[in-house]
Amino acid sequence: MSNFNWYKYSSPATFYGLAGKMIPWFYGVAALLCVAGLYLGLFLAPTDFQQSDAYRIIFIHVPAAWMAMVIYVVMACWAALGLAFNTRLSFMMASALAPTGALMTFISLWTGALWGKPTWGAWWVWDARLTSELILFFLYLGFMALQAAIDDPRRADRAGALIALVGVVNVPIIYFSVRWWNTLHQGASVSVTKSPSMAAIMLAGMLVMALAAWMYAIAAALSRARSIILEREKNSQWVAQMVEGEA
Amino acid sequence: MNWNSWPEFFNMGGYAFYVWGSYGVTAVLIVGELLLLRSHRQKALTLAKRTVKYGKVEKDES
Secondary structure (H helix, E strand, C coil): CCCCCHHHHCCHHHHHHHHHHHHHHHHHHHHHHHHHHHHHHHHHCCCECCCEHHHHHHHHHHHHHHHHHHHHHHHHHHHHHHHHHCCHHHHHHHHHHHHHHHHHHHHHHHHHHHHHHHHHCCCCCCCHHHHHHHHHHHHHHHHHHHHHHCCCHHHHHHHHHHHHHHHCCHHHHHHHHHHHCCCCCCCCCCCCCCCCCCCHHHHHHHHHHHHHHHHHHHHHHHHHHHHHHHHHCCCCHHHHHHHHHHC | CCCCCHHHHHHHHHCHHHHHHHHHHHHHHHHHHHHHHHHHHHHHHHHHHHHHHHCCCCCCCC
């Protein structure tokens, strides 16, 4: 592995081609997993004895909430790499992840509201889990708004990276909020140390949907990164060659 | 299989509004993101082609 040239893949030109080849695979696997997960979750999984069929929202809610946090951490890592090594591609990856992260956060809030109403009797409560998730949504929006507001892409990158890094403290707060505070939101259904508190088939459906969300998020972020690369590198030699080769 | 009929499936034990409201809005949002990604890509390609054809173009938007 010592001969592996990491720098080669940090070049936008190489990355552009590689990502282009990988995207259809990620979309394909995401679609297959989604069909399998929906079949498990909506058709095979039994009705819950307490929550009846309202619990089926879990197959979207939990994967979306996980992705909302994971994408934010990955985005902060790219931002840190960008600040440390000044690599253009790192900042472009951070920008490419934000809209998909915001989407996942919105989905988790939306499905949470639709789940909260029948089970708690309220669409929304200012509980620690819900509030910190809402803050995550605003962090994503703030990151995107800040980048959009600054004309110079290099300054926009650095300002955005700063928000991403400062905001990352919110992620452990979201995760542990159900333990640190007395929340209406239930505790973790799945954890590394305890055996899961749900039926195997429900758990399977949720995990398959979570994998589908991973694959989808990777495909969407790579696809957005390619467009950002084209926009930013439009004056470069390799874009000129590629565009002329296509025409 | 958990259901005996399609109407039973769609009724979701009386929670149809909440369950299908979750799945439906999520589906619409995902399709929306996919459409946005496609239009972003097309815009970026057009911009790159114009730049190659006419040289450096001034940024007129975003």
